[in-house]
Amino acid sequence: MINNLSRRDFLKISATTAGAFAVGQLIPPMVAQAAQEAGLLNVSGDGYIPSMCEMCVWRCGLIAKVKNGRVVKLDGNPDHPHSRGHLCVRGQSGLMNTYDPDRVLTPLIRVGKRGEGRFRKASWEEALDLTASKMLEIKNTYGPEAMVFSSTHNLSQVQFENLLYAYGSPNYGTQRSLCFNAMIVANLMTYGMEEPGRIYDDKLQYIILTGRNLMEAVSTSETGDLSDAIQRGVKVIYLDPRFTKTAAKATEWLPIKPGTDLAFHLALLNVIIGEELYDHSFVENYTVGFDQLVQEVQAYTPEWAAPLTEISAETIRRIAQEFAAAAPHALAHNGWRTSNFVNSFQTQRAITILNALVGNWNVTLKASGGESSGALGKPPQPAYPRVSALRLDGVPNKYPVVPLKIGVFQELRDNIITGQPYQAHGWFIARQNPVMSLPDRTKTLQAFEKMDFIATVDIFLNDTAWFSDVVLPEASYLERYDPVVPLGDKIFLRQPVIEPQGDAKSALWIYKQLGERLGLGDYFQYKDEEDYIRQQLAPLDVRLEDIKAKGYVELPAAEEAPSYTWNTPSGKIELYSDTLAKVGFPGIPVWEEPPQPPTGQFYLLTGKVAQSTQFATQNNQLLHKYSDEPGLWMNIDVASDRGLEDGDWVEVVSEVGKVHIRLKATPAIRPDCVYLTPGYGHLSKGLTTAFGVGASDSVLHVTYTDPASGGQALSQTFVTVRKV
Numbered sequence: 001m002i003n004n005l006s007r008r009d010f011l012k013i014s015a016t017t018a019g020a021f022a023v024g025q026l027i028p029p030m031v032a033q034a035a036q037e038a039g040l041l042n043v044s045g046d047g048y049i050p051s052m053c054e055m056c057v058w059r060c061g062l063i064a065k066v067k068n069g070r071v072v073k074l075d076g077n078p079d080h081p082h083s084r085g086h087l088c089v090r091g092q093s094g095l096m097n098t099y100d101p102d103r104v105l106t107p108l109i110r111v112g113k114r115g116e117g118r119f120r121k122a123s124w125e126e127a128l129d130l131t132a133s134k135m136l137e138i139k140n141t142y143g144p145e146a147m148v149f150s151s152t153h154n155l156s157q158v159q160f161e162n163l164l165y166a167y168g169s170p171n172y173g174t175q176r177s178l179c180f181n182a183m184i185v186a187n188l189m190t191y192g193m194e195e196p197g198r199i200y201d202d203k204l205q206y207i208i209l210t211g212r213n214l215m216e217a218v219s220t221s222e223t224g225d226l227s228d229a230i231q232r233g234v235k236v237i238y239l240d241p242r243f244t245k246t247a248a249k250a251t252e253w254l255p256i257k258p259g260t261d262l263a264f265h266l267a268l269l270n271v272i273i274g275e276e277l278y279d280h281s282f283v284e285n286y287t288v289g290f291d292q293l294v295q296e297v298q299a300y301t302p303e304w305a306a307p308l309t310e311i312s313a314e315t316i317r318r319i320a321q322e323f324a325a326a327a328p329h330a331l332a333h334n335g336w337r338t339s340n341f342v343n344s345f346q347t348q349r350a351i352t353i354l355n356a357l358v359g360n361w362n363v364t365l366k367a368s369g370g371e372s373s374g375a376l377g378k379p380p381q382p383a384y385p386r387v388s389a390l391r392l393d394g395v396p397n398k399y400p401v402v403p404l405k406i407g408v409f410q411e412l413r414d415n416i417i418t419g420q421p422y423q424a425h426g427w428f429i430a431r432q433n434p435v436m437s438l439p440d441r442t443k444t445l446q447a448f449e450k451m452d453f454i455a456t457v458d459i460f461l462n463d464t465a466w467f468s469d470v471v472l473p474e475a476s477y478l479e480r481y482d483p484v485v486p487l488g489d490k491i492f493l494r495q496p497v498i499e500p501q502g503d504a505k506s507a508l509w510i511y512k513q514l515g516e517r518l519g520l521g522d523y524f525q526y527k528d529e530e531d532y533i534r535q536q537l538a539p540l541d542v543r544l545e546d547i548k549a550k551g552y553v554e555l556p557a558a559e560e561a562p563s564y565t566w567n568t569p570s571g572k573i574e575l576y577s578d579t580l581a582k583v584g585f586p587g588i589p590v591w592e593e594p595p596q597p598p599t600g601q602f603y604l605l606t607g608k609v610a611q612s613t614q615f616a617t618q619n620n621q622l623l624h625k626y627s628d629e630p631g632l633w634m635n636i637d638v639a640s641d642r643g644l645e646d647g648d649w650v651e652v653v654s655e656v657g658k659v660h661i662r663l664k665a666t667p668a669i670r671p672d673c674v675y676l677t678p679g680y681g682h683l684s685k686g687l688t689t690a691f692g693v694g695a696s697d698s699v700l701h702v703t704y705t706d707p708a709s710g711g712q713a714l715s716q717t718f719v720t721v722r723k724v
């Protein structure tokens with residue numbers, strides 16, 4: 001779909017670009033030596049190797065079929081609790097990411113202007129020396145805080161963080177505030193844990209999904225659980241201004257007015273309390289703050305919520321009654337990318353409280369410690385240097401309840417631009433595409449202009465690498481080891497199913513090399529990837545060889561007694577949170593009016609599609625082939641009133657940006673909303689399949705941040721649409 005001009009441009013550029021293999025060039029066989037030594041591949045390089053998918057952050061277990069040193073098929077590992085024998089469409093297409101002709105396979109050093117995309121090939125020696133010398137120069141001139149680090153959830157992140165803490169910078173940008181801060185902080189305040197586990201058992205009767213589009217925004221195991229529950233006749237109420245695939249599967253779709261989920265849930269609380277439908281003994285024994293809650297929700301009747309949400313009072317009352325009647329076998333799902341409005345934190349709090357009132361703890365919700373690497377070993381290392389500089393993202397001074405590790409990435413970006421409280425000069429980015437994933441792309445590029453030095457670790461010349469000074473090519477997930485990870489009572493391994501192509505290297509190798517050049521070698525006391533994993537496994541008395549064949553090792557199952565204590569200041573579920581009240585936020589969720597678009601404008605909605613991951617897989621030739629060209633969804637009646645037809649080119653304008661895109665007229669969206677699929681409109685011409693396709697909603701998104709959780713608010717951007 002790339003237009004001719006841009007393809008020609010790219011080819012011209014790649015004359016001075018250390019591109020990967022040219023399109024169509026034959027990739028030589030790369031027989032994975034470790035796998036062959038372990039007996040997983042025969043002498044011809046054929047066999048089946050278990051490992052883990054990384055087409056998204058969910059890490060399903062996979063089994064790679066390898067022939068003569070090439071991956072020919074990827075299937076789900078039946079023993080992995082996420083994949084349970086299945087890979088989603090992205091997972092199955094993963095080999096095309098590894099074999100993408102656009103892969104970056106040698107380090108690159110920029111030769112043209114930033115954003116021009118002109119690079120030259122470099123050796124690792126040169127690229128690492130340059131990166132380390134720039135990072136040292138910044139540290140020596142401005143202090144370690146002038147160097148920003150950012151990365152998105154991945155298995156080697158532990159060593160990325162090791163590099164950051166050893167270097168001594170407090171400035172760490174993660175995807176979390178762009179994603180689920182509202183949910184995480186609400187759970188921490190109410191339950192004292194980041195995210196309780198959910199139980200989809202045979203007794204489950206009722207689910208309320210608030211904008212959790214599980215059928216498209218896939219988490220394989222939970223998507224499967226929901227699908228099975230629907231088959232069994234579990235009632236599913238789904239709130240979304242769009243008719244998504246989850247809406248299609250749900251018992252009831254409620255096209256709620258954007259930003260009013262809080263009103264809906266406050267009204268559910270009102271009915272459940274007013275009609276005494278809550279679990280009295282659970283509330284008495286295990287919660288604090290019920291009296292304050294009773295007082296606060298009195299005013300939030302279904303009749304009050306109806307005009308706000310545009311869901312009738314009868315429906316709201318009925319759902320409250322049905323939910324309570326099904327309880328404790330009822331689940332109000334707290335969603336995932338809960339970053340829609342600045343009131344999303346209060347919505348999340350209301351959802352956590354709704355669950356608590358009906359006493360579904362240990363029935364549909366349970367304690368979860370998240371990913372704990374507690375039992376694993378790690379290489380020895382000295383203590384980290386003390387950091388005294390303030391953080392650019394305002395945590396904790398401006399955002400007192402946002403955990404340090406979670407941060408507020410969009411605020412960090414904004415303060416790179418303002419230079420307050422000090423100016424940042426360098427940015428080290430790994431496995432992340434902030435040029436696309438942060439709201440307001442123009443601002444992100446402005447922040448880049450402030451940088452003396454930018455380095456990116458990626459497998460592609462993504463949009464962020466395109467603006468970088470050095471690009472360090474990581475081996476793909478099929479070509480490398482990563483640290484092992486525990487999941488339940490198993491420990492899973494990512495291992496190379498082929499050798500890395502070109503000069504690509506694992507992140508474990510890259511961070512160690514960089515660490516040594518920065519004088520931080522003591523923090524990276526592992527010889528190579530295998531040695532790192534052996535040190536992880538040492539306390540468990542497990543050998544790496546024991547894991548390779550099955551891809552995991554089983555540990556003795558820990559006794560899982562249902563727990564009725566919570567890691568909150570009171571030890572109970574906090575309906576009223578003193579922690580919040582003390583720092584000036586409401587201790588009980590209160591109604592916060594969301595902004596509404598002025599007449600003639602629309603809410604701009606974003607949302608995942610099953611065939612792509614964020615901003616990362618649009619260049620995958622297999623996925624691309626089966627994807628429709630993305631268009632701007634607009635309600636079909638509204639389009640017709642405006643004289644617009646399906647396929648028309650339209651101009652979409654927000655306060656901060658403008659894009660051109662084709663219109664998709666559809667009944668599947670509320671009349672006051674439009675929707676754009678994220679992940680298109682790439683700037684990098686190094687993504688030759690994806691470049692030139694669609695438009696980026698990140699260009700349009702205005703940066704709004706919820707003051708409590710630090711989560712961004714993506715549906716709060718309003719746009720005009722006109723034919724061009």
Ligand SMILES: Nc1nc2c(c(=O)[nH]1)N[C@H]1C(S)=C(S)[C@@H](COP(=O)(O)OP(=O)(O)OC[C@H]3O[C@@H](n4cnc5c(=O)[nH]c(N)nc54)[C@H](O)[C@@H]3O)O[C@H]1N2
Nearest residue numbers: 211212213217218239258259337607608610612613614715
């Ligand atoms: N295929 C695929 N699966 C993925 C991902 C992917 O990129 N691709 N990404 C993974 C990640 S990182 C995440 S965080 C999860 C995200 O999982 P989800 O949060 O379920 O997914 P999204 O599509 O981001 O948002 C869900 C829905 O919110 C709706 N929405 C917007 N504003 C409002 C509102 O005010 N109220 C309500 N009720 N709904 C609203 C949108 O229309 C959208 O359909 O998905 C994960 N799974």
Ligand SMILES: Nc1nc2c(c(=O)[nH]1)N[C@H]1C(S)=C(S)[C@@H](COP(=O)(O)OP(=O)(O)OC[C@H]3O[C@@H](n4cnc5c(=O)[nH]c(N)nc54)[C@H](O)[C@@H]3O)O[C@H]1N2
Nearest residue numbers: 152178179431432433437457458462474606614615616678
């Ligand atoms: N408009 C809009 N903005 C959003 C969202 C939205 O729905 N709409 N969603 C938000 C959410 S939920 C999230 S989680 C964030 C995600 O935001 P990001 O984390 O910035 O986005 P990703 O696209 O996941 O970036 C992953 C990068 O990793 C690279 N990569 C893939 N495999 C490897 C590998 O093996 N090694 C290395 N080093 N790199 C690799 C990919 O090429 C890609 O460049 O975006 C948020 N922003």
Ligand code: SF4
Nearest residue numbers: 053055059060088091
């Ligand atoms: S959900 Fe899909 S893309 Fe993500 S890890 Fe699993 S198979 Fe891979």
Ligand SMILES: [Mo]
Nearest residue numbers: 178179180337
């Ligand atoms: Mo996310």
